[in-house]
Amino acid sequence: MEYLLQVKIGALLALLLLTLICGFIPARLKWFRNADGTETHRVVLSLISCFAGGVFLAACLLDIIPDYLGDINTELDARGLQISFPVPEFIIAAGFFVVLILERIVLSCQQAHGDHEERAPLMQTNGRETANGSPTGLDHDLEGSGPHVHVDFQAHSSFRSFMLFLSLSFHSVFEGLAIGLQSTDSRVLEICIAILVHKSIIVFSLSVKLVQSAVRPAWVAAYIGVFAVMSPLGIAIGIGLTEAALTSGALIQAILEGLAAGTFVYITFMEILPHELNSPEKQMLKVLFILVGFSVMAALTFLD
Structure with a gap:
């Protein structure tokens, strides 16, 4: 086995093991799953969530979208396609709207079957209502520090x-x-180290989000396990393409990458950031931790 192939296989195993380790830390520790903790416990979890939000924001703006735009523009130029319509941005928008439409369909089906669990905090108003049937103290709760009311019900x-x-x-x-597609061992090691650092932070943040979503532990383990396999799978595909000397399918890969980028844009700006920022507690501290998470990923991107 040639040295380059050995380096790629080593990178595959390293990515798999590190992702599993970092992903299972929040998933296995009871501290992250404790829903009845003290106020300090809830604040710390919220700040960790804000740090994760900063990480995902940086991953979206500094990693995923630039990588996709570079790939799709390279493929369009290679095929001599000169189109005035912004095709790369349109593909991102398509990914955004796919998730938006799917989510609205899922929520509509939940409401049609009488599932109002997501809206429960709105209904918990200590049984007091005004003369017109609306709950009293709602405006106060939205502006106050009560942890039981959130603006983002979904x-x-x-x-x-x-x-x-x-x-x-x-x-x-x-x-x-x-x-997997690299042709030199030094370049393989350089990219692998960068991805190892990025992915260890991202998978930790992903695991925190899964735990906070009350996903069953078995499903969290399944998510982390599948996610850990994804980069090694990509390396294996790249090795196969390199060994077979195949170059076709790059445009399809770029399009799929764009759809994934649009999905990530939606999740980052419609779910991760609004959840914490719509809750009134510790606003400036939350913003600080979002900035810290963003800065860590930005520094790693700069060092790459």
């Missing part, structure tokens, strides 16, 4: 968590593909 739904997992998994396959 936050942390299992559907959005699944879409977050799906979009990150797609991107992980493409990251692994980038390693």
